Amino acid sequence: MFQIPSPITQLHFPLFEKSELKLFLKRDDLIHPIISGNKWRKLKYVLEDAEKKGQKHLVSFGGAYSNHLLALACAGAAYRFRTTAFVRGEKPEKSNPTLFLCSLFGMELLYVSRESYKNKQQLFSDRFGNMRECRFIDEGGTSLHAVQGCAEMIAELPEEYDSIFCAAGTGTTMAGIAKGASVSGSKCVIEGIAVLKDASFLEAEVEKIAPGLRNWKLHTDFHEGGYAKCSADLLAFIRDFARNTGILLDQVYTGKMLKGLFTLAEQDYFKSGSRILAVHTGGWTGLLSQQEQMML
Numbered sequence: 001m002f003q004i005p006s007p008i009t010q011l012h013f014p015l016f017e018k019s020e021l022k023l024f025l026k027r028d029d030l031i032h033p034i035i036s037g038n039k040w041r042k043l044k045y046v047l048e049d050a051e052k053k054g055q056k057h058l059v060s061f062g063g064a065y066s067n068h069l070l071a072l073a074c075a076g077a078a079y080r081f082r083t084t085a086f087v088r089g090e091k092p093e094k095s096n097p098t099l100f101l102c103s104l105f106g107m108e109l110l111y112v113s114r115e116s117y118k119n120k121q122q123l124f125s126d127r128f129g130n131m132r133e134c135r136f137i138d139e140g141g142t143s144l145h146a147v148q149g150c151a152e153m154i155a156e157l158p159e160e161y162d163s164i165f166c167a168a169g170t171g172t173t174m175a176g177i178a179k180g181a182s183v184s185g186s187k188c189v190i191e192g193i194a195v196l197k198d199a200s201f202l203e204a205e206v207e208k209i210a211p212g213l214r215n216w217k218l219h220t221d222f223h224e225g226g227y228a229k230c231s232a233d234l235l236a237f238i239r240d241f242a243r244n245t246g247i248l249l250d251q252v253y254t255g256k257m258l259k260g261l262f263t264l265a266e267q268d269y270f271k272s273g274s275r276i277l278a279v280h281t282g283g284w285t286g287l288l289s290q291q292e293q294m295m296l
């Protein structure tokens, strides 16, 4: 059901080839059409652990466009778990593609105010606290199990790279890849492109879930205005990338990551001859909300 190892493809862009940079893309977006990218890696051991503990009901949290909730809804259906999501904010007047698909897979959606959303543990215990079959899964799937799942990507790589780039939301995926690289003795640097504004707080978060690593680096200048913000330039980048490669990016994560990577190449950030692997962490359904903004 899952395409593991996910394929790696080389991308040929003049910007990279003129500085003799080799750019590769790890297509984690092809792991599964819905449980895609890093969300599959982050959930794999969480679901295994829930199964072991006899927890048949998965409860999690996210915004109205959460790729994590969509992955959880689909994985829950595939493995016969019940799923419930606390969704941040009022119920939208019109459904969106993400929530529509979550419902289609049978996920129960509970809309909660932004205020009460802040205390997730409270929301969980008020409603499910005395039910032993319920499993609390943090927003974005963040957990040590998720770090472990993401670390496994390193074992799939056929050769060494100088840098591995990924988008960083909670930073869990970057932490996991860095942990895997460190354990395997690789010299490669794991570079996260933060998609939120003022994201330097993420450094402490990464240190918390994967302590003591020195092989990662967070870039905080490529957020395009902040989480869920998006510029006309970014949409143009995504359009051109789609036309040049046949590969879809999303505007929340992978578009920002690759646009940031291209900007770094323009700024001569990389040593000539460097081998760079970008991880496509999936999430293309986010793009479905941009039809009107895209003006094709």
Ligand SMILES: *Cc1c(COP(=O)(O)O)cnc(C)c1O
Residues within 6 Å of the ligand: 037, 038, 039, 067, 068, 140, 167, 168, 169, 170, 171, 172, 173, 174, 250, 253, 254, 281, 282, 283, 284
């Ligand atoms: C959730 C998500 C991320 C962010 O992963 P973190 O582990 O929270 O940093 C990156 N890319 C895509 C496509 C995602 O859906």
